[in-house]
Amino acid sequence: MAERISRDEVAHVAWLARLQLSAAELERFTPQLGDVLDHAADVAALNLDDVAATSHPYPVTNVLRDDVVGPVLDRDEVLAQAPSSEDGQFRVPPVRGESP
Amino acid sequence: MSFDGPAARIAAAVRAGERSATSAVAESLAAIDAAGELGAFNAVTADAALARAEAIDDAVAAGDDPGPLAGAPVALKDNICTSGAPTTCSSRILEGWTPPYDATVVRRLEAAGAVVVGKTNMDEFAMGSSTENSAFGPTRNPLDPERVPGGSSGGSAASVAGGLTPLALASDTGGSIRQPAALCGIVGMKPTYGRVSRYGLVAFASSLDQIGPMARTVGDAALLYSVIAGCDPLDSTSVPEPLGDLNGALAADVDGLRVGIVSELSGEGIDGDVLSRLDAAATALTGAGAYVGEVSVPAAVYGLSAYFLIAPAEASSNLARYDGVRYGLRVPAAGAVDMNVATRTAGFGDEVKRRIMLGTFVLSAGYYDAYYAKALQVRTLVVRDFAAAYERFDVLLAPTSPSVAFRFGERTADPLTMYLSDACTVASNLAGHPAVSVPFGSGADGLPVGVQVMAPAFGEDVMFRAAAALERLLADVPRPDGAAATAAAKP
Amino acid sequence: MSDRPGFGADRVWQSGSPGLGAPAGTEWEMVVGLEVHAELLTATKLFSASPNAFGGQPNTHIDPVCLGLPGTLPVLNRRAVELAIRVGLALGAEVRPSIFARKNYYYPDMPKNYQISQYDRPINTGGSLELPSGKVVGIVRAHLEEDTGKSTHVGGAGRIDDAAWSLVDYNRAGVPLLEIVSHPDLRSAAEAREYVTELRATLLAVGASDGKMEEGSLRVDANVSVRPRGSAELGTRCEVKNVNSLRSLGRALEHEARRQIDLLSSGQRVAQETRHWNEDTGRTSLLRSKEEATDYRYFPEPDLVPLVPEPALIERIRADLPLLPRQRRHRLAAAAGQSPARVALLVERGQDDLALAAVEAGATPESVLKHLEQHLADGAGALTAAGLAGLIAMEQRGELSSNQSKAVLAEMVRSGGSPSEVAQRAGFEAVAAGELAGVLERIIAEHPAEWQRLCTGDERERKKMQGFFTGQVMRATKGQANGRDVAALLEDRAGTSADSAPG
Numbered sequence A: 001m002a003e004r005i006s007r008d009e010v011a012h013v014a015w016l017a018r019l020q021l022s023a024a025e026l027e028r029f030t031p032q033l034g035d036v037l038d039h040a041a042d043v044a045a046l047n048l049d050d051v052a053a054t055s056h057p058y059p060v061t062n063v064l065r066d067d068v069v070g071p072v073l074d075r076d077e078v079l080a081q082a083p084s085s086e087d088g089q090f091r092v093p094p095v096r097g098e099s100p
Numbered sequence B: 001m002s003f004d005g006p007a008a009r010i011a012a013a014v015r016a017g018e019r020s021a022t023s024a025v026a027e028s029l030a031a032i033d034a035a036g037e038l039g040a041f042n043a044v045t046a047d048a049a050l051a052r053a054e055a056i057d058d059a060v061a062a063g064d065d066p067g068p069l070a071g072a073p074v075a076l077k078d079n080i081c082t083s084g085a086p087t088t089c090s091s092r093i094l095e096g097w098t099p100p101y102d103a104t105v106v107r108r109l110e111a112a113g114a115v116v117v118g119k120t121n122m123d124e125f126a127m128g129s130s131t132e133n134s135a136f137g138p139t140r141n142p143l144d145p146e147r148v149p150g151g152s153s154g155g156s157a158a159s160v161a162g163g164l165t166p167l168a169l170a171s172d173t174g175g176s177i178r179q180p181a182a183l184c185g186i187v188g189m190k191p192t193y194g195r196v197s198r199y200g201l202v203a204f205a206s207s208l209d210q211i212g213p214m215a216r217t218v219g220d221a222a223l224l225y226s227v228i229a230g231c232d233p234l235d236s237t238s239v240p241e242p243l244g245d246l247n248g249a250l251a252a253d254v255d256g257l258r259v260g261i262v263s264e265l266s267g268e269g270i271d272g273d274v275l276s277r278l279d280a281a282a283t284a285l286t287g288a289g290a291y292v293g294e295v296s297v298p299a300a301v302y303g304l305s306a307y308f309l310i311a312p313a314e315a316s317s318n319l320a321r322y323d324g325v326r327y328g329l330r331v332p333a334a335g336a337v338d339m340n341v342a343t344r345t346a347g348f349g350d351e352v353k354r355r356i357m358l359g360t361f362v363l364s365a366g367y368y369d370a371y372y373a374k375a376l377q378v379r380t381l382v383v384r385d386f387a388a389a390y391e392r393f394d395v396l397l398a399p400t401s402p403s404v405a406f407r408f409g410e411r412t413a414d415p416l417t418m419y420l421s422d423a424c425t426v427a428s429n430l431a432g433h434p435a436v437s438v439p440f441g442s443g444a445d446g447l448p449v450g451v452q453v454m455a456p457a458f459g460e461d462v463m464f465r466a467a468a469a470l471e472r473l474l475a476d477v478p479r480p481d482g483a484a485a486t487a488a489a490k491p
Numbered sequence C: 001m002s003d004r005p006g007f008g009a010d011r012v013w014q015s016g017s018p019g020l021g022a023p024a025g026t027e028w029e030m031v032v033g034l035e036v037h038a039e040l041l042t043a044t045k046l047f048s049a050s051p052n053a054f055g056g057q058p059n060t061h062i063d064p065v066c067l068g069l070p071g072t073l074p075v076l077n078r079r080a081v082e083l084a085i086r087v088g089l090a091l092g093a094e095v096r097p098s099i100f101a102r103k104n105y106y107y108p109d110m111p112k113n114y115q116i117s118q119y120d121r122p123i124n125t126g127g128s129l130e131l132p133s134g135k136v137v138g139i140v141r142a143h144l145e146e147d148t149g150k151s152t153h154v155g156g157a158g159r160i161d162d163a164a165w166s167l168v169d170y171n172r173a174g175v176p177l178l179e180i181v182s183h184p185d186l187r188s189a190a191e192a193r194e195y196v197t198e199l200r201a202t203l204l205a206v207g208a209s210d211g212k213m214e215e216g217s218l219r220v221d222a223n224v225s226v227r228p229r230g231s232a233e234l235g236t237r238c239e240v241k242n243v244n245s246l247r248s249l250g251r252a253l254e255h256e257a258r259r260q261i262d263l264l265s266s267g268q269r270v271a272q273e274t275r276h277w278n279e280d281t282g283r284t285s286l287l288r289s290k291e292e293a294t295d296y297r298y299f300p301e302p303d304l305v306p307l308v309p310e311p312a313l314i315e316r317i318r319a320d321l322p323l324l325p326r327q328r329r330h331r332l333a334a335a336a337g338q339s340p341a342r343v344a345l346l347v348e349r350g351q352d353d354l355a356l357a358a359v360e361a362g363a364t365p366e367s368v369l370k371h372l373e374q375h376l377a378d379g380a381g382a383l384t385a386a387g388l389a390g391l392i393a394m395e396q397r398g399e400l401s402s403n404q405s406k407a408v409l410a411e412m413v414r415s416g417g418s419p420s421e422v423a424q425r426a427g428f429e430a431v432a433a434g435e436l437a438g439v440l441e442r443i444i445a446e447h448p449a450e451w452q453r454l455c456t457g458d459e460r461e462r463k464k465m466q467g468f469f470t471g472q473v474m475r476a477t478k479g480q481a482n483g484r485d486v487a488a489l490l491e492d493r494a495g496t497s498a499d500s501a502p503g
């Protein structure tokens, strides 16, 4: 059977997930992820054409809140937990490129 | 009868002014202190707990009722947010972070007079079945320190089983309350999805996660459950259905109760000693007047596959927020993206990385339909097949864990083997149904075996009815003595 | 204004040099679809209770949910849903059961590194927007989503690519947005601007947004392609981002279309990519190629439940909708016997109610439109419809000269009052017909030679002398004579003179 996930694909998803893998980790993780996907092959093989998807256990709808202002966080308290801050803002290394 | 157990007795005594909350809490703190080698706790909030206990004693002295859990020490799994103490999820990435708010369950505990004594160890971000994936070291099984307590709520299970606290809260995404409860010989219950607010529970897989109680008795578990359950405006997925008469359910007998043994969860892949205890439970229930039969839930066999597609998918998104920008760990780097990568790479352990990558993969372009979309459809089948089973049976019975507690390192080399630990429990999470693990004697090496009682959505009352009966019946059932029982247990 | 949206002619480009697929002299047209993000006018965020307010100190409008703290959960804002439905109904969209989805990508100003948005099941689908020109632009969808925070790039002259570090403010994180996506129905920069102007007016009319582009509460991304005029196929499109005003929208579209035409005309291909509009250089530059496009890994948001608007709620909102700009144009156009485009300016200025009431009070529509268009660019002030109708009636009775009328109108705008009172107060007594004849006779007597030239001169001479005598009469009456009366009197008198003059 063809491998369910290749080393390149593992490297690609690691990048999408903002993780970096060493060559050894790539070597180790690739078959491990492949095993789980193999186990899931029974699901992938099912013909489920007429079956609806369930993404919530219960059919609850329309849970809404009134548009009323509540308390805000204390900025100093929040920034005290931040790795770095400046002028009341969160400081991060330079962001290259725009948000997508 | 009813809500009976060590916690209920503490609360009754404190409310009656017969003992102080302070003594109960001090006793618990001392036990925690003495059991340091278990590795059950990430943090102990001794000062806050004692101050709180004193306030409860003052209230009682003033003639006020502190509530149904007055003075009862409770341990919290370290993925439940507390404004007074760090919440780490046993991960380096959150080390040192103290939430600026309390989880809804914490507020409910306080309103009921319970006293939080600390935060318990767990598999990092609740991903695991042995509590070996904690960044702060493993938790040991109080019944055998060479063995795992199960997971991911191993710290909470060890705290209760080791007598450090009568109660603990934990979370269950695929069995993380029930499996460690079974391996530690205590009661652990996963409520109906939506019964207990998830506000303040650090998310693993949002559509599966539920907070639930761990206790030494079914009565204590029901009492703790009744305190934390209820609709919460801060959780859109919480539900308003009334709890039902839990007290009555605990006292009721099982005469005429229809109990179905799930064939798909009680054969292949389950150890013989475990199956023999399931058999003993069935026999005992029959003797007590229940009708016990076999029932097929065909989709249950796909449960684990669907679970290991859905849970990582949601996790990959839920854990994206740990990026070194706003809280927790930051590993410095020259640019923002490099900083995100360096932080996440250093901050997460292997199991978390595996699941994040798996989830990212099954959601990614080209694979979504083959894996994630299919898993959501399988979820529909699971719900449908359980619904059919509940047309014929009031509750379903299955093992909680395929085996008794295993040794450290036994399953860490092969993640898939570890994942099979959840084979019997994930179906309830996929369906959103309540389920409880009740100790029912011991199996191999004299280690405890748990029997799982499952019920339809919002059927906690009938679930507790069957669980309480099993607890009572256990006293009458002869315990198997190790190897002989295991050999005799093959179906 | 000559460059008012919709009134500028479509620009036609001709390719200069022959290209592979496009012969020299090919006429090109641009094809534009717009994605407009409008911040909704709620008191709180889309999923939590911290304030939705512009300005304020950084990170003071934040709560655990909008900051994406571990363990927090979103709860949907009822008002945001109602506003989304209002806009949907105003656009003639179908309001449908919808779900939220997570759009996953990393960026420091996004607290959870996913945006809660709507994907395959948005709240509003379909609909259209009719522009003042009469053109109808199709709407694909209008969906709810949360806004991000804001990053400021510090050092390196604030330029994003050589900043030394960045600062993040999450006040805007979680502000409710409605993303309104049009079909690629727009064919010129002017049309695109007209579309945004009309959409903005519609959002304002229903109270959904304040539409302030300069504060970022209305943001526009453009999908641009070009094709030979007459072609039915769509060209490869580029998405242009960072368009922060109507003016830059026009400039950016012109530039981007020109760039694509140049590529195609020289035998090159347009690559599908995302481009950044730079206001300073007046150019777009590559932001991301198609290959670099993010895999957003959308999936249903498990922390929220489906939104299924009750039919009764939809009907209540529909009944509560105010008149929309399009409806106002059609209403006034019908009453005034004009085209909707002709009355668009007054609707835009909010003077259509006044115009309509004046017409209904009996004033000549043409006069009403002329007065409002020409004299009330700065607003109608205290002017009432009855006052305007009365003024027009006085003009028509010859009781006011055009100068006097203008002055009276200005005063009515300033302080109200009826036109007759204002005219009286200003001493604008209309010069009686008999009195005017007397004045004219006196002037004729004083200027016999000129009068002779008027009576016997050729056409050109007569016109010149008519001007002379009109001027003299106006001077003698201090401008109070009605111009039309003077002209009629002159014609009368000259006719008589010509008859009696000795041959």
Ligand SMILES: [Mg+2]
Pocket: C035, C179
């Ligand atoms: Mg968009």
Ligand SMILES: [Zn+2]
Pocket: C037, C145, C179
């Ligand atoms: Zn958007």
